[in-house]
Amino acid sequence: GAGVSQSPSNKVTEKGKDVELRCDPISGHTALYWYRQSLGQGLEFLIYFQGNSAPDKSGLPSDRFSAERTGGSVSTLTIQRTQQEDSAVYLCASSFAYSGANVLTFGAGSRLTVL
């Protein structure tokens, strides 16, 4: 597609349930980021994928959070046993990885509400 696609756009879930958020990056983009943004706050880095390299998971807030990227394209962020503090907008962004062309294109985000 022409842009970064994220689904679902909105997700309401009950505390304790698992959720999966999907990101479909721009074709050919080897770098993919996940961020979390709470209302009125900045971008909280979660995880970074670059090609076939091991992902940088240093931003994942707990072991309830995990992400994978299959075939170097689509990525799924999974949150297990959701808590109310997980409520936020989860943003995915992708880019080429080489210097001079590493501008990030963001998706519209997935808004997660945990009741």
Place this chain on the structure above:
Amino acid sequence: GQQVMQIPQYQHVQEGEDFTTYCNSSTTLSNIQWYKQRPGGHPVFLIQLVKSGEVKKQKRLTFQFGEAKKNSSLHITATQTTDVGTYFCAGRAGAGNMLTFGGGTRLMVKP
């Protein structure tokens, strides 16, 4: 690890006043980018600076990259209500390294 700080966190201005946000990195950057996020939207790329001391302009917006490539600024002349949003800087410390975002500056403009 690399840290990127932005100040101020918030700024209220009267329409027509100028606005500046500052970005400082703990390490030398290979390039710096600026993004704008409108309320309810997602960040959108504005510009990239690569060279030491580089200055770029986009209409009323002036972007500057410091000589040491560790700081940057965005200046808006004569703000308009359409400038409302959060401005983020993002720095890259070297080839192949990931982008690190600053905390953002939220600009509010009173008509």
